Amino acid sequence: MNRIALVTGGSRGLGLVIARVLAARGYTVIIGGRDPDALAGAARDLSRHGSAVVPVAGDITDPAVRTSLIDAARQLGGLDVLVNNASALGPIGPMLGFDVPQFGRLFPVNVGAPLVLTQLAVPLLAGRRGLIVNITSDAAVAAYPGWGPYGATKAALELLTRTLATELADRGVSAVLVDPGDMRTRMHQEAFPGEDISDRPLPEVTAPFWNWLFDQDPGAIRGQRFAAQQEDARWLQPA
Numbered sequence: 740m741n742r743i744a745l746v747t748g749g750s751r752g753l754g755l756v757i758a759r760v761l762a763a764r765g766y767t768v769i770i771g772g773r774d775p776d777a778l779a780g781a782a783r784d785l786s787r788h789g790s791a792v793v794p795v796a797g798d799i800t801d802p803a804v805r806t807s808l809i810d811a812a813r814q815l816g817g818l819d820v821l822v823n824n825a826s827a828l829g830p831i832g833p834m835l836g837f838d839v840p841q842f843g844r845l846f847p848v849n850v851g852a853p854l855v856l857t858q859l860a861v862p863l864l865a866g867r868r869g870l871i872v873n874i875t876s877d878a879a880v881a882a883y884p885g886w887g888p889y890g891a892t893k894a895a896l897e898l899l900t901r902t903l904a905t906e907l908a909d910r911g912v913s914a915v916l917v918d919p920g921d922m923r924t925r926m927h928q929e930a931f932p933g934e935d936i937s938d939r940p941l942p943e944v945t946a947p948f949w950n951w952l953f954d955q956d957p958g959a960i961r962g963q964r965f966a967a968q969q970e971d972a973r974w975l976q977p978a
């Protein structure tokens with residue numbers, strides 16, 4: 740059976756690495772992102788693996804875009820893996836100066852969109868014992884000065900994911916959290932404007948984790964939280 744995955748924010752950074760791992764494993768991959776040119780470039784990159792790639796351009800907060808992403812999976816025959824990776828950083832700075840209405844942008848991108856995509860995807864995932872992977876951050880659990888609003892959205896995503904993992908168990912759908920760790924990406928550079936971030940690893944450092952994750956029985960890892968760059972991790976041990 741053709742395996743199908745959907746990766747939001749699959750046009751660059753971590754999402755492109757996850758999509759590459761899935762394509763190399765033979766998945767047909769649906770990728771999302773706002774910039775159509777970047778998305779087309781990513782689709783060309785991914786199609787080198789011989790798998791079909793379906794780019795769907797648009798903002799993840801747009802209901803029509805979310806419907807198009809799920810319709811693409813339905814037309815392909817179903818969905819095995821949903822990766823909610825696209826995210827907004829928002830302003831980094833002290834919470835006393837935070838422009839609270841900006842939560843009105845951060846929460847729909849980081850929390851609302853993953854939940855709506857999950858709602859739309861569950862009927863497809865249920866037919867295939869599917870896996871939902873929600874990308875979180877250590878900012879969800881540690882109190883980093885300046886990172887409060889972004890961290891609050893990721894903390895909300897973590898609670899929703901753990902709750903979904905229990906609610907969806909009897910439908911055969913699993914959900915997990917993955918903290919990818921610091922990576923040299925556009926989002927990370929935006930968090931440290933003008934700073935040299937060359938000491939951070941490229942997102943490709945997480946590839947061994949993704950290969951390990953997609954080897955697992957989804958039901959056996961349901962509700963777990965993984966740190967992809969954890970040292971001495973199971974996925975870094977020789978087989």
Ligand SMILES: NC(=O)c1ccc[n+]([C@@H]2O[C@H](COP(=O)([O-])OP(=O)(O)OC[C@H]3O[C@@H](n4cnc5c(N)ncnc54)[C@H](OP(=O)(O)O)[C@@H]3O)[C@@H](O)[C@H]2O)c1
Nearest residue numbers: 748750752753772773774798799825826921922924925926
């Ligand atoms: N980098 C780190 O150090 C780090 C650490 C911990 C957690 N994370 C998490 O890892 C994930 C990936 O981050 P990254 O560092 O790879 O970021 P990135 O390089 O900036 O990539 C973000 C991706 O999401 C897409 N995207 C962003 N907003 C979107 C929207 N509203 N609608 C649709 N697509 C959207 C982007 O494409 P467009 O801009 O074209 O839309 C891009 O494909 C995020 O969930 C982030 O919170 C990153």
